[in-house]
Amino acid sequence: MASTDDLELTLTCAICLDVPNPDDAIETSCCHQLFCLSCITTVGTCPVCRKTDFQTVPAHFARRIIGGMIIQCPNDGCTEKVTRSNLTDHISNHCAYSLLGCPDPKCKDMKCFRKEFLVHLIKEHEDVLMKNYHKLWEIENIIAEKSNQSSDDKTNNRLFDDRLDKTLNKFGLHTRLGSTGKFYCGGQLDGGQCSCCNKRCGLSNGCNCSGCMLLDVQKRRLPYGWFVNRDGAATRCSEMEPTKFYCGRMVMKNNPTTDGYCGPDNGEQCEACRILNEQRHSRYAQIWS
Numbered sequence: 001m002a003s004t005d006d007l008e009l010t011l012t013c014a015i016c017l018d019v020p021n022p023d024d025a026i027e028t029s030c031c032h033q034l035f036c037l038s039c040i041t042t043v044g045t046c047p048v049c050r051k052t053d054f055q056t057v058p059a060h061f062a063r064r065i066i067g068g069m070i071i072q073c074p075n076d077g078c079t080e081k082v083t084r085s086n087l088t089d090h091i092s093n094h095c096a097y098s099l100l101g102c103p104d105p106k107c108k109d110m111k112c113f114r115k116e117f118l119v120h121l122i123k124e125h126e127d128v129l130m131k132n133y134h135k136l137w138e139i140e141n142i143i144a145e146k147s148n149q150s151s152d153d154k155t156n157n158r159l160f161d162d163r164l165d166k167t168l169n170k171f172g173l174h175t176r177l178g179s180t181g182k183f184y185c186g187g188q189l190d191g192g193q194c195s196c197c198n199k200r201c202g203l204s205n206g207c208n209c210s211g212c213m214l215l216d217v218q219k220r221r222l223p224y225g226w227f228v229n230r231d232g233a234a235t236r237c238s239e240m241e242p243t244k245f246y247c248g249r250m251v252m253k254n255n256p257t258t259d260g261y262c263g264p265d266n267g268e269q270c271e272a273c274r275i276l277n278e279q280r281h282s283r284y285a286q287i288w289s
Contacts (some may be wrong), residue, residue, distance in 0.1 A: 008069075010034075013034060014048055016036060018036075019069070020062075021084070021286070022066045022084050025059045029055040030049050030051040034059055042281075044241075056225075057224075068085070073087070075091065096114050169209070170210075170211040173186075180205045182208055184202020184204065185211065189201055189207060189209050190211075190283060191210060192283055213284055220234065227276060227280075230272045235272075245269065245273040245280070246265065247273050248262060255268060
């Protein structure tokens with residue numbers, strides 16, 4: 001019988017030599033080696049068999065095994081052990097030793113453990129809490145209503161445009177469609193900060209947070225590996241250039257080195273796809289439809 005160490009070795013990414021996240025494990029079509037999605041998109045040749053014409057598919061069986069593996073919380077001071085599939089939820093919502101930052105700009109440099117964060121809010125922001133506490137229950141009620149919908153209701157909702165309907169992203173924030181057709185919640189951008197915008201998600205155009213990008217992908221029912229760039233155009237990496245996004249639009253007429261098109265398979269990128277390339281690993285690494 002294989003030991004836990006042998007199992008982890010079998011499920012190790014051949015690039016970073018670590019076990020992939022449960023939602024990030026993929027295998028190649030050439031040699032069926034396991035990789036992290038975020039690792040394999042940085043190379044043009046398979047690191048194992050050296051082929052260049054490979055494709056990647058989700059390693060569903062490996063993901064189930066990885067998700068069930070027990071791991072200790074990496075936060076200093078925490079002794080909890082959870083499954084890998086529950087680790088993100090544990091750190092985000094339950095771990096007493098997770099560091100939280102206050103959203104108030106006056107407290108931008110303040111970080112404290114979860115167990116101390118409520119004390120800070122009550123001490124420094126009691127007025128804000130008292131004025132807005134009812135909004136928490138509004139969000140919870142909306143989530144509860146959506147979770148209690150029948151499967152037919154949920155299917156019908158996906159067929160309607162969300163311009164008039166309030167939609168929640170994965171962070172529980174209300175989102176609306178902007179002028180680019182992308183979803184925006186107005187919250188602070190997560191992941192790496194942008195040099196191209198005001199570091200907010202929308203409200204009407206530009207970059208959006210990972211929660212709203214996930215809605216962009218889901219609501220448009222985009223194929224595996226596609227995103228939506230800041231101009232609102234669906235974009236993906238090609239087999240010829242597996243690390244570069246292209247939207248295929250004619251938006252580069254003034255670029256003499258191109259035929260005016262972004263890609264669609266290789267060559268120059270439009271500015272929106274170039275920016276998406278920079279954000280792929282820092283903000284959108286876990287988003288695939």
